[in-house]
Amino acid sequence: MMWDYEQPVDIRFGNGRVSEIGELARERGLRNGMLITSGHFVRDGFAQRLIDDSDGALTGMFSDFSPNPDVSEVDACAAVMRESGTGFVVAMGGGSAMDLAKAAASICLTEDSIADYHGTGKAMPQKHLPLIAVPTTAGTGSEVTCVSVLTNRALGKKAPIVSDGFFPNLAIVDPELTYSVPPYVTACTGMDVLSQAIEGYWSKGHQPICDACAVHAAKLVFRWLPVAVAEPRNAEARERMCEASVIAGLAFTLPKTTSSHACSFPLTNIHGIPHGEACGLTLDWFAHINADAQHGRVQEFARTLGFADVDAMADAIHDLKVTIGMRTGLKDLALSESQIDDLVRISRHPNLYNNPVDITDEMLRDMYEHLAATD
Numbered sequence: 075m076m077w078d079y080e081q082p083v084d085i086r087f088g089n090g091r092v093s094e095i096g097e098l099a100r101e102r103g104l105r106n107g108m109l110i111t112s113g114h115f116v117r118d119g120f121a122q123r124l125i126d127d128s129d130g131a132l133t134g135m136f137s138d139f140s141p142n143p144d145v146s147e148v149d150a151c152a153a154v155m156r157e158s159g160t161g162f163v164v165a166m167g168g169g170s171a172m173d174l175a176k177a178a179a180s181i182c183l184t185e186d187s188i189a190d191y192h193g194t195g196k197a198m199p200q201k202h203l204p205l206i207a208v209p210t211t212a213g214t215g216s217e218v219t220c221v222s223v224l225t226n227r228a229l230g231k232k233a234p235i236v237s238d239g240f241f242p243n244l245a246i247v248d249p250e251l252t253y254s255v256p257p258y259v260t261a262c263t264g265m266d267v268l269s270q271a272i273e274g275y276w277s278k279g280h281q282p283i284c285d286a287c288a289v290h291a292a293k294l295v296f297r298w299l300p301v302a303v304a305e306p307r308n309a310e311a312r313e314r315m316c317e318a319s320v321i322a323g324l325a326f327t328l329p330k331t332t333s334s335h336a337c338s339f340p341l342t343n344i345h346g347i348p349h350g351e352a353c354g355l356t357l358d359w360f361a362h363i364n365a366d367a368q369h370g371r372v373q374e375f376a377r378t379l380g381f382a383d384v385d386a387m388a389d390a391i392h393d394l395k396v397t398i399g400m401r402t403g404l405k406d407l408a409l410s411e412s413q414i415d416d417l418v419r420i421s422r423h424p425n426l427y428n429n430p431v432d433i434t435d436e437m438l439r440d441m442y443e444h445l446a447a448t449d
Contacts, residue, residue: 215323
């Protein structure tokens, strides 16, 4: 077996560490920073407090973007960066803030539109502004990945862009920032963490270091996600889920995600199901499909997590979804045959080909028809 491993992100983990932004920026000689964050943190005043506490390191703010950032919003942010001479970027929020910040911090150093690189196969330029990533959800793992997931609403397309220039220089993981996340969002982002870990493990690109991270992260999710959903102020649950999130990010960055993530894109784009919930919706189904793949590796993974076999793990995934209020079917959407056809067609995303078992259209149709008849 041959494999490579690289993780260029400097990770700082711990309660209260968001207060270190100004000091860390000065240590690195970073000036004139732009804070990219969601409107929620602007409205509650936290974004301005962060700027005020940065001792002049942060001088601007951008928050005009949607939950699934559009290529036009990336271009608008990049234009502001050029005009203001931004020297570095702090992305604070969930995956959307980081997706937008990664792309804008690169494209701002060109005169291009990010649309030129979105789903076109054109390689991103590697030069980029320094980026500090500060996650506020225990979910995407985007603070340690080189992926930016963007939407082009004009073309009806949502897809990831992968570039080594998207790796943040620094990740500050402060569990206290997740305390105010509502239970439903906690559940959605937690299912994304579990999907990343499991898919990273069974991906065709698996390798030993990422495997170890996947096992560690998945164990934490099964144990602590129900607690974090039920008890939002439980400090240990929040810390453990943040730990799971960043380690799942390490687990899937190099191997890449697979079938559940591929199917999540049309479920989100067409039917508005949040990304993590959409990933979790099919995760147990694909666990059954992949159970005996890779000469028993997937069965070994399930046993390492404490389950009798993969089928038992799949049952536990289903039960976890029920416990935390995630959907387990699509019956409420009353899907027509043509809508199921669309789901099958659009699920043939590049991530699908990382799955250890070749997924046919017939397998996808069987799954979607089952889900369409399930509450």
